[in-house]
Amino acid sequence: MNLEELKFILRRIYREYVKKHIKRILIALILSIIVAASTSGIAWLLDPAVKKIFIEQDKVFAWSIPVLIVIAFSSKGLSLYLARINIIRVGEEVAGALKKKIANNILTSDIQTLENRHSGKYISNIMYDAHQVQNLVSTGVLNLMKDSFSVIALVSLMFYQNWKLALFAILMMPLAGVLAKSLGKRIGKATSKAGISSGNLASFLTEIFKGSKMIRIYQKEYEESQKANQVIDDLVEKNIKIGSVIIRATPIMEALTGFMIAGFIVFSGQLIAAGELGVNNFFSFLAAMMLAYQPIRSLATINMAAYQGATAFKRISKIIDKEIKIKEQTNAPKLILKNTNIKFNNVGFKYESTDEKAINNINFEIKGNTMTAFVGHSGAGKSTIINLLPRFYDPQEGHIEIDNQNIVNISLNSLRKNLSLVSQDVILFDDTIKNNIAYAKSDASDDDIVNACKFAAADEFIKKLPNGYNTMIGENGVRLSGGQKQRISIARAVLKESPIILLDEATSSLDSDSEEKVQNAINNLTKNRTTLVIAHRLSTIHNADKIFVMRNGKVVNSGNHDFLINNCDEYKSLYKKQIK
Secondary structure, eight states: OOHHHHHHHHHHHIIIIIGGGHHHHHHHHHHHHHHHHHHHHHHHHHHHIIIIIIISOOHHHHHHHHHHHHHHHHHHHHHHHHHHHHHHHHHHHHHHHHHHHHHHHHHHSOHHHHHTSOHHHHHHIIIIIHHHHHHIIIIIHHHHHHHHHHHHHHHHHHHHHOHHHHHHHTTHHHHHHHHHHHHHHHHHHHHHHHHHHHHHHHHHHHHHHHTHHHHHHTTOHHHHHHHHHHHHHHHHHHHHHHHHHHHTHHHHHHHHHHHHHHHHHHHHHHHHHTTSSOHHHHHHHHHHHHHHHHHHHHHHHHHHHHHHHHHHHHHHHHHHTSOOSSOOOTTOOOOOOSSOOEEEEEEEEOOTTOSSOSEEEEEEEEOTTOEEEEEOSTTSSHHHHHHHTTTSSOOSEEEEEETTEEGGGSOHHHHHHTEEEEESSOOOOSSBHHHHHHTTOTTOOHHHHHHHHHHTTOHHHHHTSTTGGGOBOOGGGTTSOHHHHHHHHHHHHHHHTOSEEEEESTTTTOOHHHHHHHHHHHHHHHTTSEEEEEOSSGGGGTTOSEEEEEETTEEEEEEOHHHHHHHOHHHHHHHHHHHO
């Protein structure tokens, strides 16, 4: 990252996130001035303390100066505390705003965008990168204000005491600036690599949580433990690199300070011998110089904090700046349903991760209130068709209509409001059964939920659970069987009362007993509704009004079951294999 890019990112962080907190920053600025004044006041008080108390032995000053020193230290401590409180809030709220933007991006991004990036990377953006920006805004901004004013006040005092010594003492400041610029670029590179390593660790942890059963059944605990060690060691090394770069300034600054103090003592001795500097001035100057050491050292590291925060924000900006192609259009008309007829016109679609089209030149029409099934081998394009209808993806070619309305030109909310999806991959939340079902309709009454469950053949098993409808089901329903999870998913779809139902192999992974119950629930769900079904088991679609046979992204034949058995070799072959 070059200097111009750094400046651009810092300006953007200020303009979009920090500027709205300018009142708190100004308060922290005023308090920083008080801190600086108190710090220089402490050093200045040593001048009259030495002269009046130790040399002239003035009794009034013997008690008044210690009181003033206590006041100065107390003022510094209280002002610094209040400044930090204000600036910590600014930093946390900036980090919170970034986290909210990332979360909102996850919730509104195109499905294909989310699928092309591991969920662990998003977790790293929220947990690692946002923290780096927060550190820049809080620690960096406060130190910049507090330490800059402190250095100005203390250097001013040094010039007041003796301008010759002051010129000698400030020689180290340009050297500290050069050092900070050099280390800042290195810290930016190290932070970038650490961010990537943090994302890798988050991705790995997500994978081993999801695959915990598979890891154990295949006895891969040792191999996965070795991978964990590698990923964690990589992050540890990156963080050690950052830490080592940050403290690299310490020995250089210490050496510079040593040379400065040694030279200062020699030079001061000459000035005192020549009568140009009093002993009281010497101690006051020495205190100011020593107190200036910490803020000068801190200012030397701010450049590194800036590179760290800017590098992290650069990674975050790639997420929050990405254009969302499939989104709600403010002025788009709502979907108006009459017959719920669905039509695909020359539709072609290709996933970003592949070179070949998933579906190509698809043309068909589905009449309202009928059941239509899609069959074919894996990879034929069945799921793609189901995913295009709610606009999880948009086709690159052709268009899709519902009752002669192009779905791209209508309100996205009104489109999805009229669709329900029941998939083989049931998604449930770590919440109660009641809340999982009510997810489809947040204002549903208890009676509505119970009736939906009766419709979905779920009420009976729910009542047998320890807490009935208030039973917590664990992450993704881990405490329920596959058939039970599927029936809750169907109950959720029943509660939504959508006129168009999408079924994506909803019974493919169930045993025969569960399949029968789920199939009965599906029959209740799809009655008098336009239904699109991806069927793994052809026995479940005998009664479909129309069946489309797909191969390599194209429709090769269509008709009802009897027609296809007699006229489509591919369907006949699929059916016979399943019967066997």
